[in-house]
Amino acid sequence: MTQNTLALGVEAVGCAAFDAGIKGAFGYPGTPSTEGFEFVEAMIQEAPEGRVARWAANEKVAYDLALGVSYAGHRTLVTMKHVGLNVAMDAYANSALTGVRGGLVLLVADDPGMHSSQNEQDSRRLAEFAWLPCLEPSTVQECYDFTWQAFELSEALQIPVMVRLVTRLAHCRAALRRRAILPPTGLGLAPKDTIQDWVLIPSNARRRYVDLLAKQPRLIERLAPMNRLVAGGSRQGVAVSGMGRAYFDQLLLEYPALAALPRLEVAAYPVDPQLEAAFLAQVDEVFVFEEDYPVLEERLGLRGSAKVRGRLDGTVPRTGELTPRQLKNALALLVAEAKESITLDLPPRAPRFCDGCGHVDAYEAMQEALANLGVPETRVFGDIGCYTLAAQEPMGAIHAVVEMGASISMAVGAALAGQTPSVAVIGDSTFGHSGLPALLTAADSDVNVTIIILDNRVVGMTGQQPSQALDQVERMALGMGIPEAQLQVLTPLPRLHDANVKAMESALQHPGPSVVIFRRECIQSMRRGVLKDHDRELKACAEQVCASTEARP
Amino acid sequence: MSAPRIHGIVLSGVGGQGVLSLAQIVLEALRRSGLHALQSEIHGMSQRGGSVHAQVCFSEGPLTSPIIDEGSADLLIALEPLEALRYVSMLRMNGHLVVSEEPQINMEGYPPIDDVYAALKAVRGAHLLDTEDLARRLSHKQAGGMALLGMASRFLPVSPEVWQDVITQRFEAKGARVTEKNLEAFQAGRGLIQETVGA
Numbered sequence: 001m002t003q004n005t006l007a008l009g010v011e012a013v014g015c016a017a018f019d020a021g022i023k024g025a026f027g028y029p030g031t032p033s034t035e036g037f038e039f040v041e042a043m044i045q046e047a048p049e050g051r052v053a054r055w056a057a058n059e060k061v062a063y064d065l066a067l068g069v070s071y072a073g074h075r076t077l078v079t080m081k082h083v084g085l086n087v088a089m090d091a092y093a094n095s096a097l098t099g100v101r102g103g104l105v106l107l108v109a110d111d112p113g114m115h116s117s118q119n120e121q122d123s124r125r126l127a128e129f130a131w132l133p134c135l136e137p138s139t140v141q142e143c144y145d146f147t148w149q150a151f152e153l154s155e156a157l158q159i160p161v162m163v164r165l166v167t168r169l170a171h172c173r174a175a176l177r178r179r180a181i182l183p184p185t186g187l188g189l190a191p192k193d194t195i196q197d198w199v200l201i202p203s204n205a206r207r208r209y210v211d212l213l214a215k216q217p218r219l220i221e222r223l224a225p226m227n228r229l230v231a232g233g234s235r236q237g238v239a240v241s242g243m244g245r246a247y248f249d250q251l252l253l254e255y256p257a258l259a260a261l262p263r264l265e266v267a268a269y270p271v272d273p274q275l276e277a278a279f280l281a282q283v284d285e286v287f288v289f290e291e292d293y294p295v296l297e298e299r300l301g302l303r304g305s306a307k308v309r310g311r312l313d314g315t316v317p318r319t320g321e322l323t324p325r326q327l328k329n330a331l332a333l334l335v336a337e338a339k340e341s342i343t344l345d346l347p348p349r350a351p352r353f354c355d356g357c358g359h360v361d362a363y364e365a366m367q368e369a370l371a372n373l374g375v376p377e378t379r380v381f382g383d384i385g386c387y388t389l390a391a392q393e394p395m396g397a398i399h400a401v402v403e404m405g406a407s408i409s410m411a412v413g414a415a416l417a418g419q420t421p422s423v424a425v426i427g428d429s430t431f432g433h434s435g436l437p438a439l440l441t442a443a444d445s446d447v448n449v450t451i452i453i454l455d456n457r458v459v460g461m462t463g464q465q466p467s468q469a470l471d472q473v474e475r476m477a478l479g480m481g482i483p484e485a486q487l488q489v490l491t492p493l494p495r496l497h498d499a500n501v502k503a504m505e506s507a508l509q510h511p512g513p514s515v516v517i518f519r520r521e522c523i524q525s526m527r528r529g530v531l532k533d534h535d536r537e538l539k540a541c542a543e544q545v546c547a548s549t550e551a552r553p
Numbered sequence: 554m555s556a557p558r559i560h561g562i563v564l565s566g567v568g569g570q571g572v573l574s575l576a577q578i579v580l581e582a583l584r585r586s587g588l589h590a591l592q593s594e595i596h597g598m599s600q601r602g603g604s605v606h607a608q609v610c611f612s613e614g615p616l617t618s619p620i621i622d623e624g625s626a627d628l629l630i631a632l633e634p635l636e637a638l639r640y641v642s643m644l645r646m647n648g649h650l651v652v653s654e655e656p657q658i659n660m661e662g663y664p665p666i667d668d669v670y671a672a673l674k675a676v677r678g679a680h681l682l683d684t685e686d687l688a689r690r691l692s693h694k695q696a697g698g699m700a701l702l703g704m705a706s707r708f709l710p711v712s713p714e715v716w717q718d719v720i721t722q723r724f725e726a727k728g729a730r731v732t733e734k735n736l737e738a739f740q741a742g743r744g745l746i747q748e749t750v751g752a
Binding site for chain 1: 556559567568577580581584590591592593594595601602603604614616617618619620621622623624625635636638639641642643644645646648659660661662663664668669672676677678
């Protein structure tokens with residue numbers, strides 16, 4: 001059975017995973033990966049048949065959930081954005097040694113140009129680092145087809161396989177041809193005689209590392225059909241991968257003379273060194289078009305036989321997203337004449353807090369309390385979420401944003417260095433993601449640090465997915481060792497502003513660690529009724545408890 | 554024989570205006586018309602009232618690049634006048650621009666609106682629409698987007714039947730009344746431009 005459907009690149013990966021018979025899909029939201037999980041989640045909700053889809057507390061947890069499904073003998077998909085893989089890196093790198101049972105595919109969406117990320121790191125490097133294969137599609141159909149291949153490869157070589165997308169492909173929508181759906185069948189639990197492979201004590205790990213390295217030649221051999229050399233008459237050539245390949249393929253239609261350039265097309269890593277050598281033998285000069293880091297470019301350049309043009313010599317800008325215009329410039333192609341640019345000065349239209357957002361009320365209370373206390377040189381450590389918008393002027397309410405969960409630990413570090421009162425601002429979902437261990441350390445720190453948890457009850461920024469910390473933030477804070485007297489729960493509303501300022505002042509003045517939770521549901525999720533059913537059940541449950549309590553004599 | 558020409562459409566506006574859903578309607582309409590089509594969009598922080606833009610490419614032959622180069626777009630559909638100006642240089646010399654006159658002033662330093670209009674009117678192939686007035690006349694607050702699409706439809710190789718089907722399907726879940734109001738807005742926009750430009 002084949003059918004046509006419209007899908008984003010990331011959705012095509014999710015769809016292929018479903019069709020390839022996964023038992024479980026896991027992930028943590030992060031642009032541009034989010035819709036990949038959501039697509040497969042929707043498919044599973046419609047036809048569960050024993051399949052499960054779960055958002056996890058963070059990417060590492062998601063990865064380990066997937067590894068557990070694989071151990072149990074089933075195919076599984078785990079999704080995250082590039083910086084999420086840093087969080088999951090311990091699991092990812094070590095799963096290369098344990099290997100997998102059921103096929104495990106990791107969807108990673110990189111964000112060159114940093115449309116909505118704090119860096120533009122290249123996940124191909126992390127695959128190389130872990131000695132694991134990376135498949136890099138360049139069209140929506142390839143996203144689908146490569147994911148199928150990834151499952152087959154994963155089971156054939158018993159290793160996890162990364163499918164790497166970049167923003168442009170992740171968020172490219174196109175028609176998709178699907179294959180017949182496989183039911184979620186399993187291979188059975190990892191056999192008894194393989195148990196030691198999964199136990200990474202040093203004696204086993206040494207053996208498994210040798211096994212992993214021994215798989216490399218087979219890996220290169222298996223990936224060989226995905227990379228190819230196209231001959232041409234010119235001594236100038238191109239090496240293309242990912243969106244570089246997509247853009248070049250399209251240029252070939254518009255500028256047929258480009259077919260004279262020998263080209264190396266790469267869609268899977270590691271690349272066979274013999275293929276690279278064969279390509280370089282045909283050229284004196286190579287243009288490399290790849291997205292993000294100069295991965296192919298460095299490999300080709302190291303051989304020293306041809307002049308390599310790309311990001312390192314400035315032929316393509318060193319940073320930022322690859323564009324078709326950059327290819328045209330590098331290849332000295334004539335560009336179309338455009339309408340005249342507008343001379344009027346067009347200031348950027350930055351994203352901003354939604355009207356009526358509770359974060360704004362929370363920040364206003366915090367800023368006024370800090371001002372009232374006359375704290376000189378206030379520095380507030382922020383975190384990742386919608387509330388990061390407060391770093392922009394004129395609000396300027398937070399003064400550092402690094403990575404998920406950093407706010408709390410950085411604030412404690414600054415306080416230990418004598419910068420008090422020290423303040424951290426973190427959202428509920430980010431708190432559940434990586435704030436918890438930081439709060440454990442904070443509670444134990446004995447310094448004046450105030451941790452503000454902005455609890456809007458959902459993962460606001462990525463599309464209001466349910467937060468795993470829902471209704472549990474106070475208990476989590478108490479459980480980490482924050483004393484009850486130092487835990488306040490406030491409602492960020494304009495009419496409660498004065499009381500909230502007072503409460504903030506008392507927290508800031510407390511010489512030890514304190515937590516202030518500002519709780520009000522995200523305006524967007526309220527509008528969409530994301531938590532309507534949840535809250536109705538909660539209320540019914542509370543009333544029932546109430547009624548039974550009252551009935552007691 | 555040379556390869557079939559690649560056509561490009563840029564859609565722009567402000568987060569929340571429905572730029573992406575309009576792009577999806579265009580994509581689906583082109584696809585149903587037997588064309589190869591790709592759409593590219595950037596989400597993320599842009600949802601929060603920032604600039605949003607999407608692109609749709611189409612051709613009679615297969616396509617691989619979801620984005621178009623400057624000077625390569627045949628059509629720019631802008632739901633907001635300032636957001637139109639940002640992308641005028643994407644248009645080819647004989648490209649068309651359909652744009653709402655209704656400013657969304659949720660930012661610092663919005664230029665004087667008369668300067669914005671003057672810059673838009675200086676663009677050859679610009680078609681401005683007073684979406685605020687149209688919404689009032691049709692008693693349909695959100696008529697603007699569909700009306701602009703109606704205007705834009707004059708420049709796209711999609712039959713009225715396909716537009717009708719795609720729009721109907723898009724709003725089906727929201728009921729017959731909503732579908733009817735959107736089709737009405739589309740027709741109102743389509744009626745504003747008489748020339749038909751084939752692909």
